[in-house]
Amino acid sequence: MLLQRFLIRLLTMLITLFGVAIVVFVVIRVAPGDPIAMMLPPGATDDDIARLRALYGLDKTIVQQFFIWLSGVVRGDFGTSISLRQDVLGLVFNRLPATLELAIVALIMAVAIGGTTAVLGARERGTAVEAGIDIASGAALSIPDFLWGLVLILLFGVLVPIFDISGRVSPQLDLPFATQFYFFESLLRLRFDLTWDLLKHMLMPAVALALPLAAIISQLLKQSLKEVLDLDYVVLARVKGFSETQVILREALKNAALPTLTLVGVQFTFLIGGTVIVERLFSYEGLGNMAIDAVINRDLPLIQGIVLVFALLFVLINLVVDMMYALLNPRLRHG
Amino acid sequence: MSACLDIANLSAVLPNGQRVLRSVSLAVQPGEVRALVGESGAGKTMIGKAVLGVLPSSVRLVEGDMLLEGEDLGRLQPKARRTLIGARTALIPQDPLTALNPSRRIGPQMTDRLVRILGWSGEKADRRTRQLLDEVQIRDPERVLKSYPHELSGGMRQRVLIAAAFAAEPRLIVADEPTTALDVTVQKQILRLIAALQREHGTAILFVTHDLGVVAKISQKVSVLYAGKVVEEADTAALFAAPQHAYTRALMAATPRYTDPFASLKPVDGAVLAGLAAEIAAADLAWRRPHG
Structure with missing residues (x-):
């Protein structure tokens, strides 16, 4: 009985987190502002931009990107910070x-x-x-x-x-x-x-x-x-x-x-x-x-x-x- | 020998100046049960609360004395008064469902006064509590003491509260309609229980009730109240044999009888009430003059 309540509780927690993950993932990609544009100097060619895009996996569709990210998260890999070039999980746990x-x-x-x-x-x-x-x-x-x-x-x-x-x-x-x-x-x-x-x-x-x-x-x-x-x-x-x-x-x-x-x-x-x-x-x-x-x-x-x-x-x-x-x-x- | 409780000339007012107690005087002798009877709003509970020092903050005592075993409660410092009331009196409350703290176990709720106010050892308090639970015919004190209030029935909770009231051997118990909130079959048992414990322990009781049947069963003396005023006081037997005041007679006539359940319920006679109202208005006018 108690175990069952605990499991239900755990499941709802996971669903909540999954929902949060989807919303954040979509919103920050739909909102204006491009991380690649922030990284490159003003004179960069379209070719440079496309190459960098592919490097960070941003050339794929949002759905593809999401599942690539999610499969990493499940394994404890939250990816690499674009601006700090360090492991995200390490940065977060540090702060x-x-x-x-x-x-x-x-x-x-x-x-x-x-x-x-x-x-x-x-x-x-x-x-x-x-x-x-x-x-x-x-x-x-x-x-x-x-x-x-x-x-x-x-x-x-x-x-x-x-x-x-x-x-x-x-x-x-x-x-x-x-x-x-x-x-x-x-x-x-x-x-x-x-x-x-x-x-x-x-x-x-x-x-x-x-x-x-x-x-x-x-x-x-x-x-x-x-x-x-x-x-x-x-x-x-x-x-x-x-x-x-x-x-x-x-x-x-x-x-x-x-x-x-x-x-x-x-x-x-x-x-x-x-x-x-x-x-x-x-x-x-x-x-x-x-x-x-x-x-x-x-x-x-x-x-x-x-x-x-x-x-x-x-x-x-x-x-x-x-x-x-x-x-x-x-x-x-x-x- | 001085009275256990002696109230003289007690008056209380609401913030709007309306008197809720009108120069009430009454005495309770040691070991005696005095009933306070009247309709709701007559001020009978108010008298009990005044004695115990737990009047609502809106009610103010303006005159009169209350002597508890000769000690003038009005003259004592708040802390001394609180301790005296805690040591010599107890309250059996009206509604057992709300009179126990829902988040504390029964045991500590029964022993806290003994240990923390009267300074008994925990062991002595525990022994005393079990003895009293036995006297109120609770068969499994072990379980009851460990229970939370919501795990006990209303009748059980009232037994617990009665046991707690008698545990410290108070000289005076204020019983505030202790059977009103219970169902009829339990009412009788509880009443019998209070009467038995009262006789055994020789405790004086100020018994507040609206039920003349209860008055007849439990009390030796009775004060009849109307609108905060004692309209008649007498030995219980004498009162029932020959009520002197018109209001007392009207109240008795209005009491339903089990022997004649199909008789229609009679309200208290309107002419009597009108007479009383005029009497009280005149008394209030006379009272206000010296009291501004």
């Missing part, structure tokens, strides 16, 4: 950890800020504290992440320059890392000097990504907390002698978190989408920054590889959210 670290740190910040303000707002419901939280979350939500990025650069990069506004790590540092997960690895290796340097680079883009999500979490969680706080079992807990904070944390939070969790899953995928522009803004060497370069250079294999990896991430996030939902809700666990 993916940077983006994942940024997104995860942003998510943790969003959950921490959003969760704390929601609990505080629910506890102080009807007071000036709640009104202040509402105003702050309204402001955080109405400004998109890339604009927050600019605001933060202005504040903490220019006016009070305490953070680094560009790159992932200071270039003069020796990095002893075995993986590309610099931030997490620096924590594990207890190299907190490096952690601090990485954090100084990562903090502003992470905050820019986190603020709108934190505001959504805060508003939604506070609303469901306030609904749960009127229920009978919460009243009963108050009669037992528990304080309002204890009541919120022990009785209300878990039940109120369920509707928020679904939304956070969806919003987290938006956050990952947001890394593309925010990484560019902070010259952060992640996958999103590379995606923009790939699009500018019409680097078809690289675009396909990056989009497919993003799609895989989204599908996996949804899977994790569903699993957490079942974990938090005992009524879903059996049957």
Whole structure:
């Protein structure tokens, strides 16, 4: 039963990825812009163009190209980047950890800020504290992440320059890392000097990504907390002698978190989408920054590889959210 | 010996100034069951919530005292009041389906007050809980304690809530229409169960109900409420033998009887209500003058 559900789930994931692959493949070939034209100097002859076209397999029909590419992907070969002349999979895996670290740190910040303000707002419901939280979350939500990025650069990069506004790590540092997960690895290796340097680079883009999500979490969680706080079992807990904070944390939070969790899953995928522009803004060497370069250079294999990896991430996030939902809700666990 | 609960002159208002409790006074002696009876909206549940400190935020107490075993609840700091209420009182709620947290197992929900408020050891709390589950005739405490609420029937859940209420040996239990949400066959068992536990533990109960039949079965004293005002209070036996107030008589006349199921249902007599409304309006006017 469980195995069957797992297999169905896996199959739908594969179908989703296949659909994404088709759409991306067709769209970037139909859209204007020719990678060959980008590679050759202005005086190139038609003969040169045709030869290069054949070299990259672009002289075949879209359907033929697609199946050639797909048969490579199935074997783990995503082709060679046209602009960087390197293996696409290697390039993507080299950059993916940077983006994942940024997104995860942003998510943790969003959950921490959003969760704390929601609990505080629910506890102080009807007071000036709640009104202040509402105003702050309204402001955080109405400004998109890339604009927050600019605001933060202005504040903490220019006016009070305490953070680094560009790159992932200071270039003069020796990095002893075995993986590309610099931030997490620096924590594990207890190299907190490096952690601090990485954090100084990562903090502003992470905050820019986190603020709108934190505001959504805060508003939604506070609303469901306030609904749960009127229920009978919460009243009963108050009669037992528990304080309002204890009541919120022990009785209300878990039940109120369920509707928020679904939304956070969806919003987290938006956050990952947001890394593309925010990484560019902070010259952060992640996958999103590379995606923009790939699009500018019409680097078809690289675009396909990056989009497919993003799609895989989204599908996996949804899977994790569903699993957490079942974990938090005992009524879903059996049957 | 002081009363277990002594409410004197308690008034509460809504934000629009409307009084929902009108100078309510009543006392519950140790070990006594006092019924609060009235129609819906009469304020009987409100009195229970006021005692337990869980009034909705829109309702404000404007005058009167509540003494729990001689301690003035109004004068205590919030934390001290909360702890006192947690230690000496308990609530048997109306709807067992919503009164248990759906995402927590029964066991911790029954023992959390004993351990975290009263400071018992986990082992002692566990032993006590099993003993009480036995007293409410739950045969397989092992399974019940490990269950989530949705795995138990309504009657089972109410038994669990009753066991939890008596577990800490409170001096006063507020029972807020504990049988209303249950189906008729279960109602009787639950009522009998509460009465038996009450006798055994000598707990005072403030029993909120709209059902005069329940009043007759369980209580020694009764207060009849209308529109937040106590219109009559008496020994239960005396009240049923000779109701003094016209509203009490009208309420009794309106109660359907199993012995005559085909008699048409009578509403409470309109003339009586009109008289009461005039009486209350006059009282409100007199009350407002000194209270602005």
